[in-house]
Amino acid sequence: MYKVISSLLEDVKGMDVLSAISVSFFFILFIIIMINVIRMRKEHAEEMKNMPLEKHDLNDKF
Amino acid sequence: MAVEKFTYDNRIAKYFAVATVLWGVVGLLVGLIIAIELVFPWLNLNLEFITFGRLRPLHTNAVIFAFVGNGIFTAVYYSVPRLLKTPMFSELLSKIHFWGWQFIIVCAAITLPLGLTTGKEYAELEFPIDILITLIWVVFGWNLFGTLIKRRTRHIYVAIWFYIAALVTVAVLHITNSLELPVKFFKSYPIYAGVQDAFVQWWYGHNAVAFFLTAAYLGLMYYFVPKAANRPIYSYKLSIIHFWALIFLYIWAGPHHLLYSSTPDWVQALGVVFSVVLIAPSWGGMINGLLTLRGAWDKVREDPVLKMFVVGVTAYGMATLEGPLLSLKSVNAISHFTDWTIAHVHIGALGWNGMMTFGMLYWLFPRFFKVKLYSKAMANTHFWLATLGMLFFAIPLYFAGFTQALMWKEFTVEGYLKYPNFLETYLQIRPMHLLRVVGGILYLTGGILMVINLIKTAKSGKFARFEEDQAPPLEKKASTEKFHRRIEGKPITFAILALVAVLIGTIIEFVPLFVIKSNIKTIASVKPYTxxxxxxxxxxxxxxxxxxxxxxxxxxxxxxxxxxxxxxxxxxxxxxxxxxxxxxxxxxxxxxxxxxxxxxxxxxxxxxxxxxxxxxxxxxxxxxxxxxxxxxxxxxxxxxxxxxxxxxxxxxxxxxxxxxxxxxxxxxxxxxxxxxxxxxxxxxxxxxxxxxxxxxxxxxxxxxxxxxxxx
Incomplete structure (x- = not known):
C-alpha cells in the first residue's frame, strides 16, 4: 500500500499550488461554520455564554 | 426533576496552583541567570552544568512545561468540574497526574544541566522522559474524558473545547516528534534527519506554542475572564468560528520557522499563507476576551486580576499579529536569527501566559482559602512590575534585533561586508542585553511579591477543600439538535473532529515531504560522519x-x-x-x-x-x-x-x-x-x-x- 501511494506521489507535479488548494479548502469549511453560526438560535447562544457564571457569583465577596 | 448534590474537591487544583508558583519562580530565575551569562560569560564559573547552552533548555522547559503546564492543569482541575457539574472522574488519576508531572519536571531539571539532551529545541528531553510524558498525558486524558462522560450538563462550554483540542493535538505532536532510536539509557537519535527533521521539529515547536501555550490558555481565558468580570463572554458565536478556524489553521504554520532555509519552497509558502490567515481567528479570540469586559471597565481600574487579564489578552493580540508579520518572507529575511524573535516570543510568554497565570492565581487563592487577598496593593505593584518588566525586556531586544540584522547585511561602497567580524555586531547589542536583564529583574521581583502575597493569603484563611453544589442529572435522550449544537453534547465526537481538523494540515504537509524524493536533492559527495x-x-x-x-x-x-x-x-x-x-x-x-x-x-x-x-x-x-x-x-x-x-x-x-x-x-x-x-x-x-x-x-x-x- 505504502509503495503504491509513494510511487503515485513521486510523480505529483505542481506542489506550488498546494497552498492555494489548502486555503480554498479552509474557506469552504469556514463558510459552512459561518452559515451554521448565523442560523443558530439566540437562546442557545445565551445559555452557552452564561455557563461559567453561577448564581452565587453575584454575592462573591472575594 | 430531582436534584443531585455533589462536592468539588479543590485539593488537586490547589496542588497544581502551588506548583505553578514554584516552577514559575524557578523558570524566571534560570532565565535571568542565562540573560546575565550572555553579558558576562565568565559567570558560568567554568562549570559545565550552569553554562548557557545547558541552562537555556532548562529555562525554556521550566517555563513552558513546568510553569505554563501546571497553570493549564490548575485551570482544568478547577474549571472542568464546575462547568460539567460533577467532580473529577478519579481522585487517583488526578494524584498520578499531579505527582507524575512534577516527577517529569524534576527529571528535566536534573538531566538537562547534565547535558542529557536530544538537541531539538523545546523537545530536548531524552526518550525515557518522553515515554513518561506520554503515560502521564494518557492519565490526564483518561481523567478529563471520564469527567466529560459522567457530566450533568448536556453541552460542553467553549473553555473545554480548547482543553480537548490541546489534549489531542499535544499528544500527536509529542509522539510524532519524539520518535527516536535509543542507543543507550538517556541517549537516542531521532528517526528523522535533515530537512525532514527540521520540518517535524518546527511543526512540533510551532504547535507546542499553538496548542500548549495558546489553545489551553484560551480555555483558561474563556473561564476565568467571565468569572473575574462576572459577565458572560462577549460572543459565543464568535467563539465557535474562532475555535475551529484557529485549530485548523495553526497546524499548517510551522514551516514559517524555516523560511529561506533548504526546505522546499512549497512548504515555506504554506507556512507563510497560513500564518497570515491566522491573524483572523487569533484576533477573534482577543476580541472575545477583551469585549467580555464591556460594561465592566470601571472594575479594571480597581481589580488587579482584571488588569492582568487585560494586559494578558492584549499581549496575545500583539504577539499573534507580530507572528504572521514575522512570517512574511521579506520581514523574515531581516528578523530571523536575530533577537527580534526572542522579543516576540517573550511578549507571548511574559504577557499572555504570565499575566493570565498571575490573574488566575490571584483570583483562585482567595477562593481556595475563603479569605480576601492579603494585599491588593502588593498585587497592583506586581502588575506594574510585570508590565514594566515585560517592556524593559522586549523593547531593548527589538532594537537589538534590528541592529543585528542591519549590521549583518551592511556592505561598504566597495562591495565588502562592513562588519566582517561577527563579534563587532554582538558588541553593539550588549547594552541592550544589559537592559533586558533589568526587565528580567523587574518581572522576577513582581513574581516574588506574588509568592509573598499568596502565602500570606493562604495563612490568613483556611483551605476549603470541598465545595458543595447541586444539579439535575443528565437526561438520556436522543438529540434532535443539529450540527455544532449537537457535537457540543458529544465529547468523543468533538475530540475526533478536532483531531481531524489538525490532521488535515499535518498530512498534507507531511506526506509529500516524506514521499517525494525530488524534495530533497541528493548530493553525491555528502558522506556519513566518521x-x-x-x-x-x-x-x-x-x-x-x-x-x-x-x-x-x-x-x-x-x-x-x-x-x-x-x-x-x-x-x-x-x-x-x-x-x-x-x-x-x-x-x-x-x-x-x-x-x-x-x-x-x-x-x-x-x-x-x-x-x-x-x-x-x-x-x-x-x-x-x-x-x-x-x-x-x-x-x-x-x-x-x-x-x-x-x-x-x-x-x-x-x-x-x-x-x-x-x-x-x-x-x-x-x-x-x-x-x-x-x-x-x-x-x-x-x-x-x-x-x-x-x-x-x-x-x-x-x-x-x-x-x-x-x-
Whole structure:
C-alpha cells in the first residue's frame, strides 16, 4: 500500500499550488461554520455564554 | 426533576496552583541567570552544568512545561468540574497526574544541566522522559474524558473545547516528534534527519506554542475572564468560528520557522499563507476576551486580576499579529536569527501566559482559602512590575534585533561586508542585553511579591477543600439538535473532529515531504560522519551549541559573503537530529571546516577558543569549556552509535562498527598530534578532539564548488 501511494506521489507535479488548494479548502469549511453560526438560535447562544457564571457569583465577596 | 448534590474537591487544583508558583519562580530565575551569562560569560564559573547552552533548555522547559503546564492543569482541575457539574472522574488519576508531572519536571531539571539532551529545541528531553510524558498525558486524558462522560450538563462550554483540542493535538505532536532510536539509557537519535527533521521539529515547536501555550490558555481565558468580570463572554458565536478556524489553521504554520532555509519552497509558502490567515481567528479570540469586559471597565481600574487579564489578552493580540508579520518572507529575511524573535516570543510568554497565570492565581487563592487577598496593593505593584518588566525586556531586544540584522547585511561602497567580524555586531547589542536583564529583574521581583502575597493569603484563611453544589442529572435522550449544537453534547465526537481538523494540515504537509524524493536533492559527495566526528557531534548537542550557533546559510549575498556557499537540503541527510538552529548569538558554523572558506580556523585556534575563548578574542562572549580538554570521549559507545545510525538509514558499511573504534583512535591521534606539534599538550581521547573533528568537518562535503557534486 505504502509503495503504491509513494510511487503515485513521486510523480505529483505542481506542489506550488498546494497552498492555494489548502486555503480554498479552509474557506469552504469556514463558510459552512459561518452559515451554521448565523442560523443558530439566540437562546442557545445565551445559555452557552452564561455557563461559567453561577448564581452565587453575584454575592462573591472575594 | 430531582436534584443531585455533589462536592468539588479543590485539593488537586490547589496542588497544581502551588506548583505553578514554584516552577514559575524557578523558570524566571534560570532565565535571568542565562540573560546575565550572555553579558558576562565568565559567570558560568567554568562549570559545565550552569553554562548557557545547558541552562537555556532548562529555562525554556521550566517555563513552558513546568510553569505554563501546571497553570493549564490548575485551570482544568478547577474549571472542568464546575462547568460539567460533577467532580473529577478519579481522585487517583488526578494524584498520578499531579505527582507524575512534577516527577517529569524534576527529571528535566536534573538531566538537562547534565547535558542529557536530544538537541531539538523545546523537545530536548531524552526518550525515557518522553515515554513518561506520554503515560502521564494518557492519565490526564483518561481523567478529563471520564469527567466529560459522567457530566450533568448536556453541552460542553467553549473553555473545554480548547482543553480537548490541546489534549489531542499535544499528544500527536509529542509522539510524532519524539520518535527516536535509543542507543543507550538517556541517549537516542531521532528517526528523522535533515530537512525532514527540521520540518517535524518546527511543526512540533510551532504547535507546542499553538496548542500548549495558546489553545489551553484560551480555555483558561474563556473561564476565568467571565468569572473575574462576572459577565458572560462577549460572543459565543464568535467563539465557535474562532475555535475551529484557529485549530485548523495553526497546524499548517510551522514551516514559517524555516523560511529561506533548504526546505522546499512549497512548504515555506504554506507556512507563510497560513500564518497570515491566522491573524483572523487569533484576533477573534482577543476580541472575545477583551469585549467580555464591556460594561465592566470601571472594575479594571480597581481589580488587579482584571488588569492582568487585560494586559494578558492584549499581549496575545500583539504577539499573534507580530507572528504572521514575522512570517512574511521579506520581514523574515531581516528578523530571523536575530533577537527580534526572542522579543516576540517573550511578549507571548511574559504577557499572555504570565499575566493570565498571575490573574488566575490571584483570583483562585482567595477562593481556595475563603479569605480576601492579603494585599491588593502588593498585587497592583506586581502588575506594574510585570508590565514594566515585560517592556524593559522586549523593547531593548527589538532594537537589538534590528541592529543585528542591519549590521549583518551592511556592505561598504566597495562591495565588502562592513562588519566582517561577527563579534563587532554582538558588541553593539550588549547594552541592550544589559537592559533586558533589568526587565528580567523587574518581572522576577513582581513574581516574588506574588509568592509573598499568596502565602500570606493562604495563612490568613483556611483551605476549603470541598465545595458543595447541586444539579439535575443528565437526561438520556436522543438529540434532535443539529450540527455544532449537537457535537457540543458529544465529547468523543468533538475530540475526533478536532483531531481531524489538525490532521488535515499535518498530512498534507507531511506526506509529500516524506514521499517525494525530488524534495530533497541528493548530493553525491555528502558522506556519513566518521566515528570521531559522530562523537564530536554528540558533544556539540550535549553542550547545547545550537542555542547560539546556526548551521544554515541562507541564500543572501550578505550570508554567502560572510560564511560561504548557502546550505543545500542534501547536505544534512545524515544529520540525526538536524542542527540548523534558530538564533545567532554566535556566527553560523555550516561552513566552519571549509579550508578555502571564509571562516576557516586551524585546529589549534579551535582548541584555544574552546578552552578559553577570551584568549582568542578578549571581547568574546562565548563561555569557556575547559572540561572538554579534561574529559574522555565515550569511546565504548561508538559501535552502538554506528549501528543505530545505520538502522536509521545512514550508509555505514556492514560490520563497520567493529572497526569504528580503531578508526576513531586513528583520526583522534592525527588531530592530537597536530595540536601537540603546535605546542598544545592534549591527549588523544579527550572530548575536545572529537568536537574539533566535527567542527572541521562542517560544510566540507560541499565546500566551495557545490555545482560539481550535486547529482
Amino acid at each position: 566515528p570521531l566526528e559522530l562523537q564530536g557531534r554528540d558533544i556539540y548537542l550535549k553542550e547545547g551549541c545550537y542555542n547560539c550557533h546556526s548551521q544554515m546559510i541562507r541564500p543572501f549575498r550578505s550570508e554567502v559573503e560572510r560564511y560561504g556557499e548557502y546550505s543545500k537540503s542534501g547536505e544534512s541527510v545524515y544529520d540525526h537530529p538536524f542542527q540548523w538552529g534558530s538564533r545567532r548569538t554566535g556566527p553560523d558554523l555550516a561552513r566552519e571546516g571549509v579550508k578555502s572558506g571564509k571562516i576557516y580556523k586551524p585546529d589549534s585556534w579551535h582548541y584555544e577558543h574552546l578552552v578559553n575563548p577570551q584568549k582568542t578574542n578578549i571581547q568574546s562572549i562565548m563561555p569557556a569549556y575547559p572540561w572538554l580538554a579534561k574529559k574522555d570521549i565515550d569511546i565504548a559507545s561508538t559501535p552502538s552509535k554506528i549501528k543505530a545510525m545505520r538502522s536509521l538509514g545512514v550508509p555505514y558499511p556492514a560490520g563497520f562498527e567493529s572497526s569504528s573504534v580503531d578508526d576513531l583512535n586513528k583520526q583522534a591521534g592525527a588531530i592530537a598530534s597536530g595540536l601537540r606539534n603546535a605546542g598544545i599538550q592534549v591527549e588523544d581521547q579527550k572530548q575536545i578532539i572529537a568536537l574539533i573533528a566535527y567542527l572541521q568537518r562542517l560544510g566540507t562535503d560541499v565546500g566551495a564548488n557545490p555545482e560539481m557534486v550535486i547529482k
